[in-house]
Amino acid sequence: MWNFPFLPDQASEQANQVDGVMYVLLAVTAFFTVLIAGQVIFFGIKYRAGSKANRSGRKSTSHNLEAFWIGSTFIICVVMYIISTHVFFQMYNPPADASEIYVVAKRWMWYLQHPEGRREQDELHVPLGKAIKLVMTSQDVIHSFYVPAFRVKQDVLPGRTTALWFRPTKAGAYNLFCAEYCGSDHSRMIGTVYVMEPSDYERWLTGGPESGGRVSMASAGEQLFQKNHCSDCHSPAGQPNRGPTLVGLHGGNAPIQQKGGSVSMVKADDAYIRESILDPRAKLVAGFEPIMPSFKDQISEQDLFQIIAYIKSLGKGQEGGR
Amino acid sequence: MSGTLVEPHAHSGHRPPEEVENYIAAEHSVRSWLLTVDHKRIGILYMVSITLFFFIGGVMATLIRLELMTPKGDILKSADEYNRLFTQHGIVMIFFFLIPSIPAVLGNFLIPLQIGARDLAFPKLNLLSWYIFIIGGAISLGVMVTGGVDTGWTFYTPFSSMYSNTNVIATAIGVFIVGFSSILTGLNFIVTIHTMRCPGMTWGRLPLFCWATYATSLVQVLGTPVLAITIALLGLERLLHVGIFDPKLGGDPVLFQHMFWFYSHPAVYIMVLPSFGVLNEIIPCFSRRPIFGYKFMAGAILAISMLGFLVWGHHMFVSGQSMYAGMIFAILSLLVGIPSGIKVFNWTATMYKGQIIGKTPMLYALGFVGLFTIGGLTGLMLASLAIDVHVHDTYFVVAHFHYIMVGGATMAYLGGLHFWWPKISGRMYPEFWGKVAAMIIFVGFNLTFFPQFLLGYLGMPRRYYEYRPEFQILHVMSTAGSSILAVGFAMPLVYLILSLWYSPKAPANPWGATGLEWTTPSPPPPYNFETTPIVTEGPYQYDHDEVAHA
Numbered sequence A: 001m002w003n004f005p006f007l008p009d010q011a012s013e014q015a016n017q018v019d020g021v022m023y024v025l026l027a028v029t030a031f032f033t034v035l036i037a038g039q040v041i042f043f044g045i046k047y048r049a050g051s052k053a054n055r056s057g058r059k060s061t062s063h064n065l066e067a068f069w070i071g072s073t074f075i076i077c078v079v080m081y082i083i084s085t086h087v088f089f090q091m092y093n094p095p096a097d098a099s100e101i102y103v104v105a106k107r108w109m110w111y112l113q114h115p116e117g118r119r120e121q122d123e124l125h126v127p128l129g130k131a132i133k134l135v136m137t138s139q140d141v142i143h144s145f146y147v148p149a150f151r152v153k154q155d156v157l158p159g160r161t162t163a164l165w166f167r168p169t170k171a172g173a174y175n176l177f178c179a180e181y182c183g184s185d186h187s188r189m190i191g192t193v194y195v196m197e198p199s200d201y202e203r204w205l206t207g208g209p210e211s212g213g214r215v216s217m218a219s220a221g222e223q224l225f226q227k228n229h230c231s232d233c234h235s236p237a238g239q240p241n242r243g244p245t246l247v248g249l250h251g252g253n254a255p256i257q258q259k260g261g262s263v264s265m266v267k268a269d270d271a272y273i274r275e276s277i278l279d280p281r282a283k284l285v286a287g288f289e290p291i292m293p294s295f296k297d298q299i300s301e302q303d304l305f306q307i308i309a310y311i312k313s314l315g316k317g318q319e320g321g322r
Numbered sequence B: 001m002s003g004t005l006v007e008p009h010a011h012s013g014h015r016p017p018e019e020v021e022n023y024i025a026a027e028h029s030v031r032s033w034l035l036t037v038d039h040k041r042i043g044i045l046y047m048v049s050i051t052l053f054f055f056i057g058g059v060m061a062t063l064i065r066l067e068l069m070t071p072k073g074d075i076l077k078s079a080d081e082y083n084r085l086f087t088q089h090g091i092v093m094i095f096f097f098l099i100p101s102i103p104a105v106l107g108n109f110l111i112p113l114q115i116g117a118r119d120l121a122f123p124k125l126n127l128l129s130w131y132i133f134i135i136g137g138a139i140s141l142g143v144m145v146t147g148g149v150d151t152g153w154t155f156y157t158p159f160s161s162m163y164s165n166t167n168v169i170a171t172a173i174g175v176f177i178v179g180f181s182s183i184l185t186g187l188n189f190i191v192t193i194h195t196m197r198c199p200g201m202t203w204g205r206l207p208l209f210c211w212a213t214y215a216t217s218l219v220q221v222l223g224t225p226v227l228a229i230t231i232a233l234l235g236l237e238r239l240l241h242v243g244i245f246d247p248k249l250g251g252d253p254v255l256f257q258h259m260f261w262f263y264s265h266p267a268v269y270i271m272v273l274p275s276f277g278v279l280n281e282i283i284p285c286f287s288r289r290p291i292f293g294y295k296f297m298a299g300a301i302l303a304i305s306m307l308g309f310l311v312w313g314h315h316m317f318v319s320g321q322s323m324y325a326g327m328i329f330a331i332l333s334l335l336v337g338i339p340s341g342i343k344v345f346n347w348t349a350t351m352y353k354g355q356i357i358g359k360t361p362m363l364y365a366l367g368f369v370g371l372f373t374i375g376g377l378t379g380l381m382l383a384s385l386a387i388d389v390h391v392h393d394t395y396f397v398v399a400h401f402h403y404i405m406v407g408g409a410t411m412a413y414l415g416g417l418h419f420w421w422p423k424i425s426g427r428m429y430p431e432f433w434g435k436v437a438a439m440i441i442f443v444g445f446n447l448t449f450f451p452q453f454l455l456g457y458l459g460m461p462r463r464y465y466e467y468r469p470e471f472q473i474l475h476v477m478s479t480a481g482s483s484i485l486a487v488g489f490a491m492p493l494v495y496l497i498l499s500l501w502y503s504p505k506a507p508a509n510p511w512g513a514t515g516l517e518w519t520t521p522s523p524p525p526p527y528n529f530e531t532t533p534i535v536t537e538g539p540y541q542y543d544h545d546e547v548a549h550a
Helices: A013-046 A063-092 A198-206 A217-227 A270-278 A301-313 B008-012 B030-034 B039-067 B079-114 B123-145 B159-163 B168-195 B208-240 B253-287 B294-310 B323-335 B337-351 B360-383 B385-391 B395-425 B431-458 B469-502
Strands: A099-106 A109-113 A119-121 A123-127 A132-138 A143-147 A152-156 A162-166 A172-178 A191-196 A253-257 A263-267
Touching: A013 A063, A013 B337, A013 B360, A013 B385, A063 B323, A063 B337, A063 B360, A063 B385, A099 A143, A099 A301, A109 A123, A109 A301, A119 A123, A123 A198, A132 A143, A132 A152, A132 A301, A152 A162, A152 B385, A191 A198, A217 A301, A270 A301, B030 B039, B039 B079, B039 B123, B039 B395, B039 B469, B079 B123, B079 B168, B079 B208, B079 B253, B079 B395, B123 B168, B159 B208, B168 B208, B208 B253, B208 B294, B253 B294, B253 B337, B253 B360, B253 B395, B294 B323, B294 B337, B323 B337, B323 B360, B323 B385, B337 B360, B360 B385, B360 B395, B360 B431, B385 B431, B395 B431, B395 B469, B431 B469
Parallel strands: A099 A132, A123 A191
Antiparallel strands: A099 A109, A109 A119, A132 A162, A143 A152, A143 A172, A172 A191, A253 A263
């Protein structure tokens, strides 16, 4: 209790960048606080009523002075904006090689699954030095995934996915908090992120309970794909059937029928696939009948992630469309 | 008397102040208070009501701080009880203390006096506003004693609309109703300032307190209806399951945040703009100098009130809104730093080469300048995207807005209350105790909230009933500070009430201040001015020899 910390651990690439911005802003804040408080105290003493200080030549308006502080605060604000937005831009856009881990938040727990199939709850194991992208959704209210040591935070919303990425730079165990108030046990919706040496992580990934019968998320998704009769219409062989083929879909563009009859291309990302399963008529692929039923309330969030993982495994699409 | 105006009665009538019928002594029955349409009496009604709410909210804050002394839950029975406490602390302090504080108490009392009018434009509407406020307040108090509400004052959906088991509907009705009090008061002030200024009181001679209240009123009238709509939609979803915010019903939870903050960010300016107005009166008076850059000060107030409508998205940088929306809201939010800077620099420039008198109101004003500087600059940190991602929803945000709300708005309210207390009550406040309380509040405030900046940057999330043990030392410091702060806030309550009987009677203008309110006796007669004043000069003519050495 009595150690007096000022900074949390710096355990990710972003942590150093965010702290760097913070140091600049802290310097600006300290400068102005000392300047203003200094003036208040200095003037308060020097010009106290009845003091002998020289008061000649005082003015009560000066356009030059006003222009000076308007101009200087403007420049400071713009500089703050540029340096902080530069870092935010990198924090927002995950690198292409980031490996994905899936997160489902539910009052008051975190469920996580690695693509290789290993699941965990309120704990996250990640390898040191590798970019990790979390794809997250909530089953009920809004939560927020927050790891102070990484300086990253992202709200986790019901009904859609959000993403967050980080690159751990220091092995260790770090706090995971829910940062968005979510009801009774909000303060107990906490966990631990373990950053491990890559070899330890590989061992961990294949270990644990039920390690023998574990299947990857894509394989589990394939089973769900069969079980829900998706394959009846979406042929895994790559040929269009009653529905378009999903081979080579993910990451490419899907041709979507618009109301007026025109066709526009929509990026086939996680969010698009998710929407197409839950609300198939929202974006109908051109050339197909709107016959697919909605799977809303039929598939759990965890299963949905596995089906998406399976569709991803069917090959990456081209940006220019198929 | 200042050279600001021509006062026929000052030369003709020489009645001693005791013989002048004043607004307090005019009638004594309870009925005469409850049915009054005198803006000054209505100001008193508001003062009594918001003081009650302030101390209710303060007791809740004390319980929250005591609970947070240790990492585990101990003082309160359950996390639910804690969640209800911080929710109600927020609702009471924001909707029932801070928003009405300076506008409804000091604004009501002072605006007609400062513009040389007999009353507000709509006196009966003014009384109705107070009754609406009381009805809203009674409903909210009723919710508190019958189980409470646990959604946070922000009512985020779908938690508030579909998941909370507490009394969200009644709370929403209370907040919905009190909003109309705010709208009607704002409307009343706008019409009054437009139509009832006395001869010679041009816009360029309007005291800056009136400018600040005017800008605040614009925000109240334009922003509050959006809150009412948002809350009505929330109620609709909760009662009838109309899908607006909950994705399970086909709604969008982020839509709620956009609508809520569209009001609630400008609401921050409803709370702090009137404080600027109070400072603009106190600092020139106790520096014996005209305010520096009058036009820039008025312009900065208007700029903040307008910019305030364009920055709501800075509450949502990690909510899942688009990155580009975040970038636009960030630059607009940072730009608020410019008019805020104008205010602060002009205040210190006003002190430069002045004759500074360290009376209690001035101590509050100078405390405000320092704390508002810290609150404002940490606001720029929060507007800077990369930092906000880390500190959003942590104690850093809690510390920041308490610097603005308590270190800013509440300190300014107390400064204004002391400044105009002789005018309001007809009695001086005890200067020694006033200074002691101001200093205790300043120290207690900083000890309470400065550690919370550190807590937040360390990663302590807000609204946590239990926390990791490494945060404890800073929580203990914060709780220690809050007990000092509680003593500081209790003191003015005691000595101001006692001053009504034991303090010397106040002269019409104890501070040698300019401004029409100081030309009429303390307390003023029910009709404010014996004859309509005529203004011939701008405000803050403190450089005139007769007042510069008063």
